[in-house]
Amino acid sequence: MNLQLLAQINSFLAALVLLTAFAMLSQRKINSLVTLFAWQGLFLSINTAVVGFVAAKHHLYISSLLTLSIKVILLPYILHVLIVRLKIRKEMETIMNIPTTMLIGIALVIFSYHLTAPVREMSTLITRSTLAVALATVMIGLLMMITRKHAVTQIIGFLAMENGLFFAATSATYGMPLVVELGVALDVLIAAFIFGIFFFHISTTFDSLSVEQMESLREDN
Amino acid sequence: MTKPLHLILIEILQVVIVIAAAPAFLGWVDMLKCWLQGRTSAGIMQPYRNIAKLFVKDVVLADNASWIFRITPYLVFGTAVVVGSVIPIISTNLFLAPSADIIVVIAIFATARFFMALAGMDIGTAFGGMGASREMMIASLTEPAILMAIFTVSLAGRSTSLLHIVQSFSNGALVLRPSIVFAGIAFVLVVIAEAGRVPVDNPSTHLELTMVHEAMILEYSGRHLALIEWGSMIRFFLFVTLGIACFLPWGIASTDDAGSIAASVFFMVIKAAVIGVVVVLIETGLAKMRLFRLTEFLGAAFLLSTLGVIAFFILE
Amino acid sequence: MILLVLIITPFVAAMILAFIGDRKVAPVINIFSSFLTFLAGIALAVEVFRHGQFVAGGKFFFVDAFNVYLSVLTAFVSMTTAVFSRRYMQREKDHGKVGHTRMRFYHAMFQMFIFAMLLCLLTNNIGVLWIAMELATLSTVLLVSLYRTPNAIEAAWKYFILCGVGIAQALFGTVLLYFAAEKVIGEGGEALLWTNLIEVSGSLEPTVLSLAFVFLVVGYGTKVGLVPLHNWLPDAHSEGPTPISAVLSGLLLNIALYALVRCKVLVDGSTHTHYAGNIMMGFGIISILVASFSILRQKDIKRMFSYSSIEHMGIATFAFGLGGSIATFGALLHMLMHSITKSSIFFTVGHVCQMNQTQEISRIKGLFKGDPFTGWSLMLGAMAIAGMPPFGIFTSEFLILTATIKDVPLLTPLILIGLAVAFAGLLRKVQYMVSGDIPSYFKQLKTARTPVILHMALVLALAFYMPAFLYKWFQAAVELLK
Secondary structure, three states, rough: OOOHHHHHHHHHHHHHHHHHHHHHHHOOOOHHHHHHHHHHHHHHHHHHHHHHHHHHHOOHHHHHHHHHHHHHHHHHHHHHHHHHHHOOOOOOOEEOHHHHHHHHHHHHHHHHHHHHHHHHHHHHOOOOOHHHHHHHHHHHHHHHHHHHHHHHHOOOOOHHHHHHHHHHHHHHHHOOOOHHHHHHHHHHHHHHHHHHHHHHHHHHHOOOEEEOOOOOOOOOO | OHHHHHHHHHHHHHHHHHHHHHHHHHHHHHHHHHHOOOOOOOOEEEEEEEEHHHHHOOOOOOOOOOOOHHHHHHHHHHHHHHHHHHHHOOOOOOOOOOOOOOHHHHHHHHHHHHHHHHHHOOOHHHHHHHHHHHHHHHHHHHOOOOOOHHHHHHHHHHHOHHHHHHHHHHHOOOOOOOHHHHHHHHHHHHHHHHOOOOOOOOOOOOOOOOOOHHHHOOOOOHHHHHHHHHHEEEEEEEEHHHHHHHHOOOOOEEEOOOOHHHHHHHHHHHHHHHHHHHHHHHHOOOOOOOHHHHHHHHHHHHHHHHHHHHHHHHHH | OOHHHHHHHHHHHHHHHHHHHHOOHHHHHHHHHHHHHHHHHHHHHHHHHHHOEEOOOOOOEEEEEEHHHHHHHHHHHHHHHHHHHHHHHHHHHHHHOOHHHHHHHHHHHHHHHHHHHHHHHEEEHHHHHHHHHHHHHHHHHHHHHOOHHHHHHHHHHHHHHHHHHHHHHHHHHHHHHHHHHOOOHHOOOOHHHHHHHHHHHHHHHHHHHHHHHHHHHHHHHHHHHHOOOOOHHHHHHOOOHHHHHHHHHHHHHHHHHHHHHHHHHHHHHOOOOHHHHHHHHHHHHHHHHHHHHHHHHHOOOOHHHHHHHHHHHHHHHHHHHHHHHHHHHHHHHHHHHHHHHHHHHHHHHHHHHHHOOOEHHOOOOOHHHHHHHHHHHHHHHHHHHOOOOOOHHHHHHHHHHHHHHHHOOHHHHHHHHHHHHHHHHHHHHHHHOOOOOOOOOOOOOOHHHHHHHHHHHHHHHHHHHOOOOHHHHHHHHHHHHH
């Protein structure tokens, strides 16, 4: 395969990652959100493998497999089990209406593009242009956490941010050293364990997983 | 370019094809839909029969109908024919194509829509005004989206001229462009809205709560209605061919000999047939949306087309 | 070798404690392993004192004057906290606030937290630094929600989400840092090693590092509790068990600041401007002002002291940002003093809350009469933390103010206002709590006095006499951070 085609595949996958980020931002149904998250992980995993092939970095294959197993299979599965167990079936409430969120999302993409300009200019890697997408994914994950009032959506936003960070590492530097990648994956796993416990705590204490009820700790109380 | 007679012939051929094939395309779509829903279809020729029937009927005009009401059917039909003469459908060597670029095409469509809305309000019935206001609401949402999609294509083709876009795409090597994919999906969504298909509008009902396009033309009859219906069919067909020209331009003839023109027509028929299948699949897969959910549907189209522009700058 | 003992002990202890569960020996093991960690820390410090900085474990670990002093501090405070928590948690258990499973969890996670902090301090790899920082957050999240009250869960959730978001920004900054380093050092793990980075910091690309620092300051700044990224801090401190508040406030904030300062040194080396310092000074000033005014409005005793932590972290951040030998020296001293004083205050506050069975300031009264030891230790602790002479914080604040007057005189009034407001706010509220009559619900309890006395004595002693070795450490650290 020639390099140019691989570069195109790479940027195409980046576009798909961005698209899934936006789709998650616009999604109301929680099950679809989990599915979209799994898709994002899948695109990311394929992308990592492609980059690993292009750059002949074998440790990226490990990262790719790790992403596949954790973010595509394990985490969506855990989330799904939690959703079934905790009987979360409702549509999500959003703080802002969705078109406004989308516009903010677009603004964030442009912002990321400008922010990463110095890096793009200095880099010689074929993946350099996808760094902006990676940062945008991080920002959109953040936006999702802010605009949703549900614990599960907040967690998915958090995990989407993690996806973006992983993507950033792949596109800026062909991946962090393996020890760091493994450590980050471990942290994500522990985080998954913790939010799983948390969902149970929140739903037993508050009767639902909406974060809206958690507003007693304020400065004016 | 040295044989203007050739070019004029091709041009005339294209216009004739557009006018003649548009009802057939709609008939194809309706037929597929019937099949998918397990009904017996009226056949691909049914739109022709409808138009013929309307032409022999008398025109009934409301007392207070103004010149706008009377002129609009001709305008709708006329603009559709004009657009049909500038989009490269069967050949890129079109006589009239250099006279208008892609933005003009959109503007001409918008003009026709504007007169439709005026005509809808002209008589002063409740349904006409309601349809017009809904139509304009949809228009205000589709037009930014379609322009963004077209900007993406123009950026990638380095020109707003349709001829250049078609040439640069069909001659260049196959490049995987995320921007074009985004713009293409956005374009499909917009075309569904523009052509008044499900889930934006349902062309086959006159249900007062949901109809948009039908509400506007409720007062028309006879040949006026025939022209408007025909114009709408051409418009739908033209949007499809515009999509073909922008996103699937392979096969459009760039030489003048009869063989390549014939091949080009053949490809056009195949592509239009396939697009018809896609449209039907979308239509049967989705339910008609509430009017206020449309902002989200078209917002998604706008988002996709904007992402297309952004992806062009970021990734290409 | 010593280093390995220092790192491994808490980890092994965490495993053991998770295994044996809530037995009588669990707190003892907790204390014992903390003590062992402390001894190892001392031994390591002696080694650094004798031979200077070194790398170990295939460049994986790196010890210099800066992190060894924080390691000893971490080991010390966690040891005293373990002593304090034995009786405290026993009483919470008796009150039925926590069960067996949660006690097992508490002990294991406490040691895990110490392990994460020590790893954070001693690792040479800034990627691992990030991972350890995240681990420190994760290990404490469920400790904050230990009581499972709605408020505790809310606080822990906020802590989890906000710190998660913050720390994610820091990872992005680390990626950018790696990107810049890779150009100079070459690919692979070598490019993330602090010892390599500091050598080539002059040739790292300044624009990328400036960008990276923005993300790093947001990320680690969230964990330091810098305003406006501080929202999680008062909640997490006030709703968690008191020993956890003590270590969060006394240690975790220090560790985060440590990470930030490490990054700042790199960025300074690359940009040759005062860019990073200015950002830190800005965050510092805002934190001082906002936190000190917030103290005035607090109704919950633990929240009040956690705002005081934000204020002091603001002072230290400001001083590190200011740079120069006096300010840096002051900042190092301030981190030490604040950590010791604040953890001692939280011990006392824990006692106070248990005696009054409330955290509300308005319901706490008459401590002087009810339990003179606790009353006085609260009063003295508040005086110390407010910066009254002769306590150690006065010394460090004095140093920092001197440097401010010399370098940026215009900012001095702002800091002074912050300090004065915090002083007034703290002492007024503490005054109210210690004086007056004993309320009816007051119940005198046996308190763990040793940690409190030890801490207060240290704070007092260090103000009058700074041992030569400490002075030398600080000087060496100041040199490193120049």
